[in-house]
Amino acid sequence: MKIIQVLATVSFGDAVSNDALALQDYLQKMGYTTNIYAENVDLKLPKGLIKKIRDLPVLKEDDVILYHLSTGTELNYQVPKYKGRKILIYHNVTPPEYLGPYNPALARLCQYGLDGARYLAGKVDYCLAVSEFNKQDLMRMGYQGTIDVLPVLIAFEDYKKEPNSKIIRKYKKAGTNVLFTGRIAPNKCQEDVIAAFYCYKKYYDPDARLFLVGSYLGMESYYAKLLAYVKELGLQDVYFTGHVKFDEILAYYHIADLFLCASEHEGFCVPLVEAMYFDVPVIAYDSTAIGSTLGGSGVLMKEKSPALTAGMMNRLYTDADLRAKVIANQKIRLKDFDNDRVKEKFHSYLKTFLKGRNS
Amino acid sequence: MPEVIQPIDVEEIMKEIRLEIQEKGLNESMLSFQDVDGGEILKGLRNGEKYDPGEFERLVQQVNLRSNVPWYHRVEGNALANFIKKVIRKLIRFMIIPVVEEQNAFNGSAAQCLNQLLAYVKEQDQKITALERELQALREKED
Numbered sequence: 344m345k346i347i348q349v350l351a352t353v354s355f356g357d358a359v360s361n362d363a364l365a366l367q368d369y370l371q372k373m374g375y376t377t378n379i380y381a382e383n384v385d386l387k388l389p390k391g392l393i394k395k396i397r398d399l400p401v402l403k404e405d406d407v408i409l410y411h412l413s414t415g416t417e418l419n420y421q422v423p424k425y426k427g428r429k430i431l432i433y434h435n436v437t438p439p440e441y442l443g444p445y446n447p448a449l450a451r452l453c454q455y456g457l458d459g460a461r462y463l464a465g466k467v468d469y470c471l472a473v474s475e476f477n478k479q480d481l482m483r484m485g486y487q488g489t490i491d492v493l494p495v496l497i498a499f500e501d502y503k504k505e506p507n508s509k510i511i512r513k514y515k516k517a518g519t520n521v522l523f524t525g526r527i528a529p530n531k532c533q534e535d536v537i538a539a540f541y542c543y544k545k546y547y548d549p550d551a552r553l554f555l556v557g558s559y560l561g562m563e564s565y566y567a568k569l570l571a572y573v574k575e576l577g578l579q580d581v582y583f584t585g586h587v588k589f590d591e592i593l594a595y596y597h598i599a600d601l602f603l604c605a606s607e608h609e610g611f612c613v614p615l616v617e618a619m620y621f622d623v624p625v626i627a628y629d630s631t632a633i634g635s636t637l638g639g640s641g642v643l644m645k646e647k648s649p650a651l652t653a654g655m656m657n658r659l660y661t662d663a664d665l666r667a668k669v670i671a672n673q674k675i676r677l678k679d680f681d682n683d684r685v686k687e688k689f690h691s692y693l694k695t696f697l698k699g700r701n702s
Numbered sequence: 703m704p705e706v707i708q709p710i711d712v713e714e715i716m717k718e719i720r721l722e723i724q725e726k727g728l729n730e731s732m733l734s735f736q737d738v739d740g741g742e743i744l745k746g747l748r749n750g751e752k753y754d755p756g757e758f759e760r761l762v763q764q765v766n767l768r769s770n771v772p773w774y775h776r777v778e779g780n781a782l783a784n785f786i787k788k789v790i791r792k793l794i795r796f797m798i799i800p801v802v803e804e805q806n807a808f809n810g811s812a813a814q815c816l817n818q819l820l821a822y823v824k825e826q827d828q829k830i831t832a833l834e835r836e837l838q839a840l841r842e843k844e845d
Contacts, residue, residue, distance in 0.1 A: 352767055383767040386817070420776050458778070534735035546728055558760050563747050567740030575738055586756035639707040644716075650730040654719030655712075665710070672707045 345376045345402070346693075350411035351418055353393045354385040356589065358495055358613045359413045359434050362473075364392075365496035366409065369686050382416060402427040407697070410467070412436070412460055413610075415452040419459025423466040430696065431467040433477050434495070435610025435632070436460060441530040445565040460484055469696050471689075473611045476632035491692050494636075495611055496685050502593065502620055510594035518550030518580075519543070519660050522599035522623065524592065524614045525606070527559035527566045527583070534572055535605035535628070535647055541576050542653035548660075551580065556595050558586035596621035601656055604628065605647060612636050616680050619673040624659050624666055626652065638679060640672035758823070762816045769809035773802035 348367060353360045363379055370377040384393045396418065402408070406427035412419060413434035422429060436457050439450035464485040471493045472478035478490045514520060521543070523536050533555055540553040559566035566583070573581045584591070602618035604627040615636050618625050625641035627633050634643055642655060659666055678684070723730065746752070773795070777787035 354763060354767060383770075385763060386766050387763070417772065417774070417776060538732060538735070541732060542728075542730075546726075558757060560757060560760050560764060564740065564744050567744035567747055568735070568738055569740070570743045571740040572733070572735050572738045574743075576733055584756070585754045586760040588756070639709065642710065642712055644712065648730070649732065650723055650728055651716060651719055654722060655715065658715060658719065665715075668708055668710060672710070675705045675707050678705075 344405050344407070345378075346370050346407040346409065347377060347399075347402070348379045348409045348411065349396065349399075349418060349422060350379070350381050351414050351416040352383040352385075353379060353381045353388060354383075355387045358611070359411055360385075361498055362432075362434075362495040363409075363411055365498065365682070366689070369496075369689070373690070382418060399425070404428075412456070412463070415455025415457075415459060419456070419463060423463065428696075429467040429469075431463060431470045431481075432493075433460070433470060433472045433481055433610075435473075435477050435480060435608075437528070437530050437608055441608060442528070445529055446561055449561055471692065474632035475635040477610050493689055493692065494680055494685055495613065496682055497613060497616055497680060499620060499682065501589065502596075502617070504593060505590060506593035506597045507588070507590040508594070510591055511597055514552060514554075514598045518552055519548050519600045519656070520598045521551060521553045521601050521603050521656065522556065522595055522618075523554070523603055523605075524556040524595065524617070525604075525612075526557045527555065527562050527569065529562070529565050530606065530608040532605040532607050532628075533569055535649070535652075536603050537569065537572060537576070537578070537581060538649035539603060539605070539652035539656065540581065541578050542649045543656045544578065544580070546650075546653060547657040553581045554584060554595050554599070555582065556584045556587060556592060559583070560586070596623060599623045600660055601626060603652070603656065604633065605652075606630060606633065609633055609636070615641070616677065619677040619680075622670050622673070624669040625673065626655055626659060638676045640669070640676035642669060755823070755827075759820060762813075762820045765809075765813045765816055769813040770806050771802055771809065773798050 348363050350359060350363055353363065367377055367379055379393045380396045380399045381393050382396050384395065402425055404426055408422065408425060408427050408429045409432055410418070410422050410429060411432045411434060414436060437453050439453040439457070442453060443450040461484045465487070469488060470481055470486055470490040472481055472490055473493065473495050475492055478492055481490055521540055523533065525531050527533060536555065537553070540551065544551045570583070584595070596617060599618070599621070600623070602614070602623045602625045604612070604615065604625065606612065606628065607630045609630070609632045611632050615625055615627065615633070619640065625637065627637060627641055627643055628647055629643045629645050637643055642659060644652060644655065659669065777784055777791065779787060
């Protein structure tokens with residue numbers, strides 16, 4: 344029996360790809376014959392690590408396909424045709440209405456992804472959702488079988504690498520360093536982070552800096568609007584880093600005093616876990632999977648008011664007790680994402696599935 | 703005993719912050735994002751006025767990932783629309799496939815070209831950094 348993984352794209356540094364690679368490693372360790380097949384493979388990945396979907400061998404009825412769904416692709420319609428038992432790993436798809444005004448092609452791709460997710464309802468044998476929110480999403484789309492929640496596997500070992508010293512030297516100084524990491528994208532609402540930072544800088548800490556770390560590729564018009572917003576607000580010390588190297592991301596977490604997330608759509612939100620890892624207290628707007636990923640840690644805000652958020656940022660930065668409590672809670676929550684725990688959970692779900700009890 | 707998350711009363715803190723905002727008379731009104739026009743900045747971005755190495759690398763990565771365009775697309779709609787679209791797809795495939803293949807050949811060459819360019823930029827970057835270090839060392843020696 345083989346257990347293979349199928350996904351649209353495997354690229355360097357992407358959360359879904361990292362999850363698939365970590366699962367592959369674990370499946371190999373468990374002694375299964377396994378491979379990853381994808382439509383698109385990043386050239387930066389070692390040759391032969393990922394196979395092209397066109398090389399997918401004929402599968403047998405007892406083989407297992409782990410299909411990662413996160414975007415619009417023809418695979419969403421092809422996978423049910425393959426032989427073998429199918430497990431859907433649902434990472435969620437960004438709602439197209441956020442992307443439409445800025446990138447209609449990307450919005451269409453996401454719509455195609457959501458249509459594909461709906462199409463797959465009833466055509467897979469079992470589902471794993473990376474968050475409780477994703478599980479609810481699948482149920483809303485008509486999935487009726489067993490759906491279990493399995494967080495993504497995060498490569499924590501990589502976070503121990505050396506951070507970029509230039510960035511640390513440059514910004515580790517007086518003034519609050521506020522951080523948000525993630526693609527520049529309208530569903531992530533970087534404008535709300537900027538608005539809160541504007542109030543924070545104006546009323547609480549004039550020396551504060553805001554780092555918006557993430558690529559704006561494909562979202563140039565949204566990025567341009569954000570730049571114009573910063574300019575028209577007359578706001579200083581807002582840094583859009585664009586796509587950065589891994590050691591630079593590490594450096595931004597090292598210098599961060601607060602992690603501020605205003606995102607309105609997340610299927611999981613790995614950066615929240617990264618902030619937990621680096622002991623950066625999180626303030627996040629309560630939407631989609633954010634609450635379940637924080638799991639009672641961090642500071643979850645029910646409303647989006649720039650002044651209130653700025654007040655909360657000030658409280659979290661200046662109130663040592665509150666800060667310590669938030670960081671302690673985050674440390675506890677972080678343990679739930681421990682790779683061994685997640686792998687153990689995966690193993691137990693897989694065992695039950697193979698015995699035919701949770702399909 | 704397993705460690706337990708200590709609940710934080712966010713609503714209570716919010717109440718205090720609201721009061722603080724009221725007492726200090728902080729002005730909550732500000733420019734709305736909706737009223738901003740990024741058109742001019744966008745023009746500059748599209749004209750490539752500023753070189754961004756990280757974005758360049760990511761762009762090349764995306765070109766590599768998306769350079770091969772499939773000609774086949776699934777059709778959507780009700781049974782009749784589906785049937786008509788399938789017939790149209792069949793009728794035009796003799797035209798579409800060669801065009802897509804031509805385009806994919808071009809995309810492949812363009813992607814290769816960009817890979818070469820990126821490799822060259824990185825190589826030059828390393829050379830410049832090494833030369834800068836040498837220069838710095840020589841200056842320090844002189845001083």
